[in-house]
Amino acid sequence: MKCPFCHHEDTQVLDTRVSEEGDAIRRRRRCIHCDKRFTTYERIELMMPVIVKKNGSRAEFDPAKLRASLMLALRKRPVSAEAVDEAIHRIEEKLLSSGAREVVSGQIGELVMRELKRLDKIAYIRFASVYKSFEDVAEFQDAIAEVRQERKSTRQ
Numbered sequence: 001m002k003c004p005f006c007h008h009e010d011t012q013v014l015d016t017r018v019s020e021e022g023d024a025i026r027r028r029r030r031c032i033h034c035d036k037r038f039t040t041y042e043r044i045e046l047m048m049p050v051i052v053k054k055n056g057s058r059a060e061f062d063p064a065k066l067r068a069s070l071m072l073a074l075r076k077r078p079v080s081a082e083a084v085d086e087a088i089h090r091i092e093e094k095l096l097s098s099g100a101r102e103v104v105s106g107q108i109g110e111l112v113m114r115e116l117k118r119l120d121k122i123a124y125i126r127f128a129s130v131y132k133s134f135e136d137v138a139e140f141q142d143a144i145a146e147v148r149q150e151r152k153s154t155r156q
């Protein structure tokens, strides 16, 4: 770490401690050249991956957009705002913990579908029908059959 006063390359660490919130490491340093003291902070950097769209263009992750597409699928469905918040949180956590710098938009679509499947089957079908733009009736019926089957198995 360069000294901010004389730009000397070597500094000595006098003291290291974890911040009160536990989210940073604070280091008290001394420049071995000019003897001035300064503090550095080390923090965890968590960054949302950049979204790669189908056409190859990049976009920043937009939580408002994510919420909007979930809300659209869940329109007039009996799902609490709290449950939607939790679903959004889980999607964000997954993206963050992946540590990936880039993620294709399709992966986010899959994460949304997984959450909707848990929240509300109708919303899931709504989203999937738009998102997957079912090519034909058979594909749509497959998705519905899939949901029905799951319902049966959860009942048992």
Ligand SMILES: [Zn+2]
Pocket: 003, 004, 005, 006, 007, 008, 031, 032, 033, 034, 035, 036
């Ligand atoms: Zn110095």
